[in-house]
Amino acid sequence: MIDALIEALGLGRTVELLALSPPGWGGNLLRGLVASIQIALGAFAMGLVIGLFGAWGKLYGGPVTRDLLAVYTTVVRAVPELVLILILYYAGTDLLNRALMAVGYGRVELSGVVAGIGVLGIVQGAYATEVLRGAIQAVPAGQVEAGRAFGMPALMLMRRIVLPAMLPFAIPGLANLWLIATKDTALLAVVGFAELTLETRQAAAATRHYFTFFLAAGALYLTVTLISARLFGRLERWARRGEPDVAGAR
Amino acid sequence: MMRAGRPAMRFRPPPLGEFLRPHRVVMLLILLGIVAWCALNLRWHWLPRYSDLALQGLWRTIWLLALSCFLGFLLAVPLGLAQAVGPRVLAVPARAFCTVIRGTPLLLQLWLIYFGLGSLFPQYPWIRESELWPYLREAWPYALLALTISFAGYEGEVMRGAFKSVPRGQLEAARAMGMPRLTLFRRVWLPQAVQRALPTLGGETVLQLKGTPLVATITVVDIYAVTARVRQDTFIIYEPLLLLTVVYLMIAGLIVLFFRWLEGRIPQRLG
Amino acid sequence: MKTTAWMLAGAAALALGTAAQADTVRIGIAAEPYPPFTSPDAAGNWQGWEIDIINAICEAAELDCEIVPTSWDGIIPALLGQQIDAIMNSMSITEDRMQVIDFSDPYYNTPTVIVAPKDIDITPTPGGLAGRVLGVQVATIHQTYAQEYFEGDTTLRIYQTQDEANQDLYAGRIDATQADSLAMEAFLESAEGQCCEIKGAVEHDERILGAGVGAGIRKEDTELKEAINRGLAQILEDGTYDAISEQYFTVSIYGN
Numbered sequence: 001m002i003d004a005l006i007e008a009l010g011l012g013r014t015v016e017l018l019a020l021s022p023p024g025w026g027g028n029l030l031r032g033l034v035a036s037i038q039i040a041l042g043a044f045a046m047g048l049v050i051g052l053f054g055a056w057g058k059l060y061g062g063p064v065t066r067d068l069l070a071v072y073t074t075v076v077r078a079v080p081e082l083v084l085i086l087i088l089y090y091a092g093t094d095l096l097n098r099a100l101m102a103v104g105y106g107r108v109e110l111s112g113v114v115a116g117i118g119v120l121g122i123v124q125g126a127y128a129t130e131v132l133r134g135a136i137q138a139v140p141a142g143q144v145e146a147g148r149a150f151g152m153p154a155l156m157l158m159r160r161i162v163l164p165a166m167l168p169f170a171i172p173g174l175a176n177l178w179l180i181a182t183k184d185t186a187l188l189a190v191v192g193f194a195e196l197t198l199e200t201r202q203a204a205a206a207t208r209h210y211f212t213f214f215l216a217a218g219a220l221y222l223t224v225t226l227i228s229a230r231l232f233g234r235l236e237r238w239a240r241r242g243e244p245d246v247a248g249a250r
Numbered sequence: 251m252m253r254a255g256r257p258a259m260r261f262r263p264p265p266l267g268e269f270l271r272p273h274r275v276v277m278l279l280i281l282l283g284i285v286a287w288c289a290l291n292l293r294w295h296w297l298p299r300y301s302d303l304a305l306q307g308l309w310r311t312i313w314l315l316a317l318s319c320f321l322g323f324l325l326a327v328p329l330g331l332a333q334a335v336g337p338r339v340l341a342v343p344a345r346a347f348c349t350v351i352r353g354t355p356l357l358l359q360l361w362l363i364y365f366g367l368g369s370l371f372p373q374y375p376w377i378r379e380s381e382l383w384p385y386l387r388e389a390w391p392y393a394l395l396a397l398t399i400s401f402a403g404y405e406g407e408v409m410r411g412a413f414k415s416v417p418r419g420q421l422e423a424a425r426a427m428g429m430p431r432l433t434l435f436r437r438v439w440l441p442q443a444v445q446r447a448l449p450t451l452g453g454e455t456v457l458q459l460k461g462t463p464l465v466a467t468i469t470v471v472d473i474y475a476v477t478a479r480v481r482q483d484t485f486i487i488y489e490p491l492l493l494l495t496v497v498y499l500m501i502a503g504l505i506v507l508f509f510r511w512l513e514g515r516i517p518q519r520l521g
Numbered sequence: 522m523k524t525t526a527w528m529l530a531g532a533a534a535l536a537l538g539t540a541a542q543a544d545t546v547r548i549g550i551a552a553e554p555y556p557p558f559t560s561p562d563a564a565g566n567w568q569g570w571e572i573d574i575i576n577a578i579c580e581a582a583e584l585d586c587e588i589v590p591t592s593w594d595g596i597i598p599a600l601l602g603q604q605i606d607a608i609m610n611s612m613s614i615t616e617d618r619m620q621v622i623d624f625s626d627p628y629y630n631t632p633t634v635i636v637a638p639k640d641i642d643i644t645p646t647p648g649g650l651a652g653r654v655l656g657v658q659v660a661t662i663h664q665t666y667a668q669e670y671f672e673g674d675t676t677l678r679i680y681q682t683q684d685e686a687n688q689d690l691y692a693g694r695i696d697a698t699q700a701d702s703l704a705m706e707a708f709l710e711s712a713e714g715q716c717c718e719i720k721g722a723v724e725h726d727e728r729i730l731g732a733g734v735g736a737g738i739r740k741e742d743t744e745l746k747e748a749i750n751r752g753l754a755q756i757l758e759d760g761t762y763d764a765i766s767e768q769y770f771t772v773s774i775y776g777n
Binding site for chain 1: 551552553554556560561562563564565589590591592593594595598599601602603604682684685688711713
């Protein structure tokens with residue numbers, strides 16, 4: 001039945017090309033997708049950590065910390081990711097190793113995955129700083145003050161009060177960041193990392209079926225986007241549990 | 251479903267007197283020191299040889315950016331309108347278009363348009379006979395198309411919200427006055443929607459700027475491609491990238507200033 | 522926040538797990554396919570003449586090699602930035618490159634040719650290419666040569682991969698491409714390649730086109746250079762080199 005349909009639509013060749021096992025290239029695309037998601041997850045997590053400290057520093061840090069963070073977020077948000085990736089990818093490893101040597105450690109060898117996560121993580125961190133700063137500011141001051149009044153140490157205050165309270169405000173922004181992270185992994189193709197876009201390019205070049213493979217890769221990216229959107233929607237509902245339903249409020 | 255636009259960005263620096271606090275003066279001095287160190291200790295001898303090429307590249311980046319934003323915005327208006335109030339026949343394709351564009355990487359879209367379309371040409375010999383062929387041979391039309399579509403996808407989403415947020419009362423009032431539908435759109439609805447979208451437009455344009463270097467991968471010689479060429483010719487790696495960073499920072503700064511000026515010119519009287 | 526903690530732990534484990542051993546020699550090749558020298562198959566394995574040669578040299582020199590794909594455009598920065606230890610991807614030994622990196626002995630040498638559609642009259646000279654659009658791959662001797670000899674009267678288009686230049690030659694968006702004769706052989710034999718033919722070799726310029734292809738190595742890595750030279754000498758002598766070449770080419774590619 002399905003075979004007949006494929007035949008009728010003239011998609012036989014496409015199915016052959018996209019088959020999961022060789023000589024089809026579908027397996028390569030899926031491997032690329034896994035690599036992309038792996039890097040996106042790592043970069044997103046790293047961005048969250050940087051963002052958390054960045055937001056804290058921007059809100060409660062000294063004037064120098066605040067200005068340095070402003071420089072960081074401004075530069076990262078104004079300079080193309082592609083340029084940042086090139087700089088961080090080539091210079092970053094070099095500088096890291098020199099720094100490690102200077103403090104007496106041996107050099108480390110960074111794999112493509114780690115370098116990719118590091119580079120995109122730094123980019124994500126800048127956006128996450130802004131998102132989380134906005135979310136923390138949206139937490140009613142009274143809640144934080146109440147915590148302080150009970151003599152909570154700063155870390156506990158953050159963990160018990162600020163983080164849970166800001167989550168509903170942060171999730172939409174973080175969802176966007178996640179989508180940006182998945183799409184930015186495509187840029188690693190330009191530095192030769194075998195993620196989805198590069199695998200697609202290789203498959204397309206080897207078979208000369210550019211249209212088929214780029215469309216297939218597009219469908220994969222879109223699937224990831226749509227599924228993540230669902231998950232984040234659910235996460236937001238969970239974070240907002242127990243909140244009164246304020247119609248019209250945003 | 252959750253709406254996924256890119257995070258808006260706006261810079262609002264304080265006035266100068268407030269800006270130059272003691273620690274900032276020290277930081278500026280350190281920055282000047284770093285700049286001076288870079289100027290003196292790094293290799294810049296290649297600069298004069300490539301300055302012409304760099305200016306041409308810069309110009310190409312700027313007009314690609316400006317034109318794609320302009321055309322993209324023109325496309326975004328019907329896209330937003332169709333999603334906000336259009337009948338299902340129009341709203342569904344418009345929404346699908348925005349979702350697809352925003353759900354896939356620009357690099358992939360660019361390659362699909364350039365190499366995908368290119369691979370179809372030989373099957374249709376008449377394309378080479380057509381009058382458009384001299385343009386189809388060049389790379390920039392594809393770059394412009396991809397960037398325009400991308401901008402339209404993101405901005406279409408913004409315009410959808412903007413059209414929806416115009417108070418209904420105003421539209422009803424205009425209709426009660428007997429205003430024809432087209433005049434109502436032109437005089438009341440569109441201006442108010444654009445005004446609401448304007449604050450995000452600056453941020454979207456900066457994001458578009460960040461997408462432009464990707465066109466170098468389809469042989470368009472923009473400012474990024476020129477730096478790549480310097481790297482290939484001279485094997486000097488970091489200096490051109492450093493300069494490129496400064497150039498993009500400056501363009502982004504100019505975009506932000508331009509939109510602030512634009513916003514200032516439009517009176518803020520929202521209903 | 523548990524999820525974040527898990528993700529972090531995952532990232533950390535990944536970082537530790539994937540850090541390569543220090544004593545393997547990481548041979549850098551371009552992540553973009555360059556048939557018949559290096560190209561990935563549908564199973565994701567790299568194959569081709571150069572891959573076989575790399576394996577043979579490493580085995581002969583008793584090196585523990587690992588093939589690391591990186592972008593061609595940034596392959597020298599990757600070598601200098603210690604992401605790879607050697608470049609073995611049809612990189613010609615040229616004076617320009619010798620200023621920043623060192624090379625092993627050459628392991629093949631073939632002429633540089635101009636390929637164009639059969640119905641276009643083109644000769645591989647500056648005059649013959651005037652007014653035409655010539656495609657070359659980025660960061661190759663062909664780019665340097667075309668910039669030196671053809672740019673100006675000829676419009677240059679710089680591609681990330683030779684495959685993409687070939688694709689545009691087939692699509693008609695460029696009039697000709699300059700590339701290595703062997704690399705073009707595979708294209709000319711394919712269905713798309715029927716459009717085109719070799720119009721002749723460009724005039725040789727040793728300074729730009731170099732003296733054959735060698736393995737690129739950091740200048741301070743003399744030990745690795747000697748090991749690769751030793752391995753190369755051995756496979757040339759014991760016939761492994763010829764045995765591998767026969768599988769891919771009809772003519773000898775070692776050069777003189």
